[in-house]
Amino acid sequence: MAQREAIATFREAARIARDQKLTPYLVQAALEFDTAETFLEGSGNASLALLEEALAETDAEESVEHCRLLSRLVRTVHMTGAREQSSEFALQAVALARRLNDLPSLFDALACELMHVGALPLSADSFVQRANVLLELRHIAETLGDAHTIGHACARCLAGYLEIGQVDQFESALERYRQIAASGQHFVDKWCVTGAQAMRAILVGDFAEAERKTRDSLQMAQSADANLATGVYGMQMFSIRREQGRLAEVAPIFKRFIDDAHSEDTTWRPGYMLICSDLGFEAKARDNLDRLSESAYGVPMDSKRLVTLAYLAEVAARLRDVGHAERIYALLLPFRDQAVTVPVFTLCCGSAARFLGMLAHALGDWSSAEQHFEYALHMDERLRAWPWLAHSRHEYALMLTARNRIEDRRRAQDLLALAAAEARKLRMFALVERIGGAQSGAGTRN
Structure with a gap:
């Protein structure tokens, strides 16, 4: 119907x-x-x-x-x-x-x-409690025995598991949901499963599979006139194209979304701002960051809050804007223990600590940056989030190079080598190019 x-x-x-x-x-x-x-x-x-x-x-x-x-x-x-x-x-x-x-x-x-998930901070001390809620939810669904309820439980649990780094449970929920969708007739389940498979593919760095699943998910949703489809598709394709070094292809789409929206609508602006920063249009990125700061960065109190803060953090860190970095750091810090996740089945961008590490680097707070990056390496590896682990290694190496202690230099070189190898393996061309510049800079410094 x-x-x-x-x-x-x-x-x-x-x-x-x-x-x-x-x-x-x-x-x-x-x-x-x-x-x-x-x-x-x-x-x-x-x-x-x-x-x-x-x-x-x-x-x-x-x-x-x-x-x-x-x-x-x-x-x-x-x-x-x-x-x-x-x-x-x-x-x-x-x-x-x-x-x-x-x-x-x-x-x-x-x-x-x-x-x-994605809206409110969750400390590491609360991870066990959250895991118990996820377990009880799935147990109730299986007890009730209704396929739709089981599917609903699995869908809700996907982002919940990733937020606390429980990737094996995420895989279990996704497989159970796939079984439900395959045996049923509800288009919502089939759409969600396909989107979740795209989410998983992005998480592990299989970007070709991610693109196929993302397009399939959009096609299913459009056939049912579901309004959520455009947002999910936009965020997933943005992440895919960014890692492939093809952001220029989606920049006009984001610009159109912003132009078509009301002036107070900040939904797409952080992504567009990040595109500008990545493509070298720093003045435009800074202008958008300044405009967002007028409304406390326009961060909604919804499931997009954490990913929005992550985008803002990247731009402020790359611009080395101390004022923005300080304010965004304060907003992001309560999320330091969890992964950046967009429910129900949209995106997981690895550890939030990586973005805090980038901001601390921009602020010259070496001790905090080191602590954040060490946590990010642990969380990203725990998630088996290989693209984001490569990014965490790269950003950590940049911080160590900037701090430039004797013991930092060897660690930075090792981290860059690991990041470069993973980026080449996953065909993350934007990161490969960025690491090449970082290695050249490190060689010149040494």
């Missing part, structure tokens, strides 16, 4: 249930309408009022119907921007679901915790 037909059907069912004062049917229609809107449009705006209306009708607070509506509201309220209210709903929903032993409600409430 096409997107708009599904949404219209559930909206009409809700109207009939409301007119006939059939509360159980109103609850079911509200839940189905919310599923259709949030998964296909990604906004939740239209379903929010209907969920709240149905919640008001279920005045018995210990009822299963009330619990399921409350659990679903956690996600939908979060998507519409009221995140503090969403957190309050989450506490109520989890507690009520556990009291009632209602697994569907508990599933919805726990799944909503994963909507904070």
Whole structure:
């Protein structure tokens, strides 16, 4: 069923249930309408009022119907921007679901915790707790036995696992999701799996496979008129082309997105700014960075927050702009332990610590930079994120070369050699060229 037909059907069912004062049917229609809107449009705006209306009708607070509506509201309220209210709903929903032993409600409430991936900091001390939530979510889904629920659990867990560096569990969730998608008829599952396979291919540096999967995912989503497709495709192709040294091909697309958007829309500007920086247009990159700084860098409190900060960090570090570097460093520092991940199945750019190391290098804080880069090497290797490990080695080598202690020189040469070998193997032509310049500079210095 096409997107708009599904949404219209559930909206009409809700109207009939409301007119006939059939509360159980109103609850079911509200839940189905919310599923259709949030998964296909990604906004939740239209379903929010209907969920709240149905919640008001279920005045018995210990009822299963009330619990399921409350659990679903956690996600939908979060998507519409009221995140503090969403957190309050989450506490109520989890507690009520556990009291009632209602697994569907508990599933919805726990799944909503994963909507904070990429939006809120997560310290290493919290990794075990996050892993337990991921495990419980998948266990509940398998217990319920519904293929759609299992697929939903796997999709939500993908970015959650990568954020804390659990790549084996990521692979397990992706394989289980692939099985569900292959045996079912839901286009959403097939689309998400294909996008997740592109995400994985980017993570390990198989850029040819990543491009094939990215294009397949876009084609599937367009056939169903899903609005999320353009953003996922744009971020994935940007990452692929950047590593291939082909950013000039996507620069006009990003520029068009910015020109077509409202002036206050900063969604695509950080990526375009990074393109300008990579291609040598430093004045344009600096101008965009200055404009973003006027609104606290326009960093949204959503799943794109961490990757946006990472892009800003790269530009500020390359421009050696101390003022911007200091402010962005402060924004990024709370994320230092986790990987830069864009859910549900979009992107993982390796350790956030690499970007902090770059900023600390720009600020001349050698001790902090060293600590960040050492952590980044560990996290990137743990993720088997070979492209990002190459980048971490390269940036660490640049810092060591700049610090220029006797013991730094040998380490910098070793790191550059490892980075260059990996970059050539993965056909990361932009990094190969950049490392060549770094090695020439190091040779001149020595």
